[in-house]
Amino acid sequence: MEKIVLPEIENLHLIDTYVANGGYDTAKSALAKSSDEIIDIVKKSGLRGRGGAAFSTGLKWSFIPKGSGITKYLCINGDESEPGSFKDRQVFEFNPHQLIEGIVITCHAIHAKKAYLYIRGEYHKWIKLMQKALDDAYERGFVGEAMKAKYGTDFSCDIYIHKGAGAYICGEESSLMNSIEGKRGYPRVKPPFPAQVGLWGAPTIINNVETIANIPPIIKKGWEWFSAIGEQKHPGTLLFGVSGHVNKPGVYELPSGTLLTDIIYNYAGGVPGNKKIKCVIPGGSSMPPLRGDQLEGIKMDAESLRAAGSAIGTGGIMVMDEDTDLVKVLARLSKFYYHESCGQCTPCREGTGWMVKLLNRIVRGEGSKSDIDLLVSVASNIEGNTVCALGEAAAWPVRFMITRFRDEFEKQVSDHVKLEVKNKVHSMRATLNPLASVEN
Amino acid sequence: MEFKFSVENQEKIERIIQKYPEKQAAVMPLLYLAQEQHGFISVEAMREISQILEMPETDVLGVVTFYSMFHQKEIGKHHIQVCTNVSCMLRGGMQIFDAVKSKLGINNGEVTSDKLFSLEEVECMGSCGTAPMIAVNEDYFENLSTEKAIEILNSLK
Numbered sequence: 001m002e003k004i005v006l007p008e009i010e011n012l013h014l015i016d017t018y019v020a021n022g023g024y025d026t027a028k029s030a031l032a033k034s035s036d037e038i039i040d041i042v043k044k045s046g047l048r049g050r051g052g053a054a055f056s057t058g059l060k061w062s063f064i065p066k067g068s069g070i071t072k073y074l075c076i077n078g079d080e081s082e083p084g085s086f087k088d089r090q091v092f093e094f095n096p097h098q099l100i101e102g103i104v105i106t107c108h109a110i111h112a113k114k115a116y117l118y119i120r121g122e123y124h125k126w127i128k129l130m131q132k133a134l135d136d137a138y139e140r141g142f143v144g145e146a147m148k149a150k151y152g153t154d155f156s157c158d159i160y161i162h163k164g165a166g167a168y169i170c171g172e173e174s175s176l177m178n179s180i181e182g183k184r185g186y187p188r189v190k191p192p193f194p195a196q197v198g199l200w201g202a203p204t205i206i207n208n209v210e211t212i213a214n215i216p217p218i219i220k221k222g223w224e225w226f227s228a229i230g231e232q233k234h235p236g237t238l239l240f241g242v243s244g245h246v247n248k249p250g251v252y253e254l255p256s257g258t259l260l261t262d263i264i265y266n267y268a269g270g271v272p273g274n275k276k277i278k279c280v281i282p283g284g285s286s287m288p289p290l291r292g293d294q295l296e297g298i299k300m301d302a303e304s305l306r307a308a309g310s311a312i313g314t315g316g317i318m319v320m321d322e323d324t325d326l327v328k329v330l331a332r333l334s335k336f337y338y339h340e341s342c343g344q345c346t347p348c349r350e351g352t353g354w355m356v357k358l359l360n361r362i363v364r365g366e367g368s369k370s371d372i373d374l375l376v377s378v379a380s381n382i383e384g385n386t387v388c389a390l391g392e393a394a395a396w397p398v399r400f401m402i403t404r405f406r407d408e409f410e411k412q413v414s415d416h417v418k419l420e421v422k423n424k425v426h427s428m429r430a431t432l433n434p435l436a437s438v439e440n
Numbered sequence: 441m442e443f444k445f446s447v448e449n450q451e452k453i454e455r456i457i458q459k460y461p462e463k464q465a466a467v468m469p470l471l472y473l474a475q476e477q478h479g480f481i482s483v484e485a486m487r488e489i490s491q492i493l494e495m496p497e498t499d500v501l502g503v504v505t506f507y508s509m510f511h512q513k514e515i516g517k518h519h520i521q522v523c524t525n526v527s528c529m530l531r532g533g534m535q536i537f538d539a540v541k542s543k544l545g546i547n548n549g550e551v552t553s554d555k556l557f558s559l560e561e562v563e564c565m566g567s568c569g570t571a572p573m574i575a576v577n578e579d580y581f582e583n584l585s586t587e588k589a590i591e592i593l594n595s596l597k
């Protein structure tokens with residue numbers, strides 16, 4: 001199978017290798033086309049965003065006001081902080097120039113003179129690799145003022161890397177813009193959408209790293225070629241990151257619609273000790289978890305996963321074997337969302353805190369049966385009542401983990417429940433258990 | 441204690457500000473510079489940055505407190521970050537965290553008395569496919585076992 005984003009070419013991260021393989025030729029041919037033409041090709045290709053929401057990329061670009069008279073910006077989202085997601089770092093490391101070429105083409109398509117590539121702060125190593133690639137591209141005249149001469153056009157754009165500083169919420173597009181502007185990373189209320197009012201109030205397009213890395217091949221080989229790969233409604237390849245209980249964790253670039261079981265058992269080498277799978281989170285930690293006994297036939301693309309009761313998200317597949325304590329997993333996840341909530345909306349700020357408390361209580365063996373329903377109710381009260389989708393990201397795992405694995409939770413509240421008994425008589429009865437020897 | 445950027449950093453600041461149409465956007469990169477230079481971000485450093493970027497000191501403070509990678513207190517020479525999020529947890533991340541904690545004899549967020557080590561339990565670092573992991577300052581160590589993690593600590597002077 002052909003790889004689009006991470007082709008298996010040795011040293012492709014070096015500018016010489018990239019150029020020797022036809023790199024930056026596509027930017028030149030794209031700059032000779034009108035921006036409408038580019039947007040049209042991307043629209044027809046069916047490319048959908050790889051950052052989580054799987055929104056049509058061409059359609060998003062078409063929302064931006066036309067013309068070169070107004071200042072516009074492009075932001076490339078490399079915050080990659082969703083637990084279970086580790087694909088964009090592969091692009092930074094192994095194919096940075098295809099990303100840069102994609103940024104140049106996108107800037108031309110939307111008439112943006114400046115692009116900001118936002119990379120999470122922990123990725124020091126990958127920021128350095130990306131900066132090196134960018135410096136090389138500038139030096140050769142593929143980016144910046146010199147590109148006018150290089151490509152023979154009157155368009156030029158600059159690309160800057162903006163380093164995050166450890167906040168998951170900054171991956172949310174409006175929070176990301178605030179972060180670039182030098183503010184706290186609070187998400188903004190939408191509408192207005194970034195394509196109208198974005199960075200410094202100017203129309204802005206935000207796309208994921210993998211999304212933009214798909215652009216050069218689409219322009220080079222045409223939308224017909226791209227739209228025929230994988231599932232028609234969500235075409236192309238996806239970078240599936242497989243983690244957890246598998247023999248060969250890692251990133252696998254495969255056509256959309258590849259069977260989940262195929263990815264887990266064939267590509268990722270199956271489960272250690274041939275254990276059964278209890279649970280799979282198919283698209284990064286925010287997406288509803290699936291039952292291990294219901295994985296048969298599930299295809300990995302946006303539409304199929306929605307039909308299966310989950311979502312494609314970032315394509316990060318977390319596999320948990322039969323011995324996994326799902327209550328502990330959920331408690332840990334909830335701690336993450338509690339930590340990362342920006343605190344702007346009450347349901348998210350308070351709700352995530354409540355969920356952690358309740359889950360920790362159950363983990364400690366002090367949970368009562370009513371806690372389970374209370375958890376679902378708290379989660380349901382967050383959903384739909386917040387400024388940004390972190391609310392859903394925090395609520396979905398709780399709600400769906402409990403509805404799909406209720407037995408796991410009931411086991412823990414009934415097995416080791418330690419109801420605190422203040423009344424002396426009752427507590428004596430509980431410890432002495434006068435009928436312990438009576439069997440029938 | 442007064443804080444001034446080094447001459448070298450002052451030149452860097454000039455270039456950083458050029459990247460953005462508005463000065464305030466340079467606050468995160470400048471905070472990183474201050475942290476690199478001084479080990480942590482002091483009140484004086486925030487004041488200096490607020491003057492350079494012509495923004496209120498409280499806004500600089502707001503940014504510092506929002507992001508977990510900006511430190512307002514001294515951290516160890518080796519800042520040990522252990523990921524315990526799910527993909528790491530499934531492969532022994534919690535055990536590594538506990539082992540590191542008892543080896544260093546400090547809790548999450550603390551610094552050893554010789555200031556050599558500090559410990560932080562961190563969220564997903566993007567190493568789920570090479571889990572479990574720890575990071576020492578800026579460097580990732582992946583595909584670890586508890587033994588390997590302790591070996592790494594032993595090698596740090």
Ligand SMILES: Cc1cc2nc3c(=O)[nH]c(=O)nc-3n(C[C@H](O)[C@H](O)[C@H](O)COP(=O)(O)O)c2cc1C
Pocket residue numbers: 048049050051052053054055057077078079080081082168169170171172173174206207208209211212388389390393
């Ligand atoms: C809490 C939260 C975190 C997000 N983190 C990321 C991220 O790290 N990277 C990313 O590309 N998109 C992330 N997104 C999605 C972005 O808001 C946005 O939809 C995406 O970057 C658009 O790019 P795309 O259309 O190419 O997918 C996040 C969304 C939310 C609500």
Ligand code: SF4
Pocket residue numbers: 169186187340341342343344345346348349386387388389390391
């Ligand atoms: S939903 Fe949570 S993270 Fe999003 S804006 Fe509200 S409080 Fe902040």
Ligand code: FES
Pocket residue numbers: 083084085523524525526527528529563564565566567568571573
């Ligand atoms: S969960 Fe530890 S690096 Fe992702």
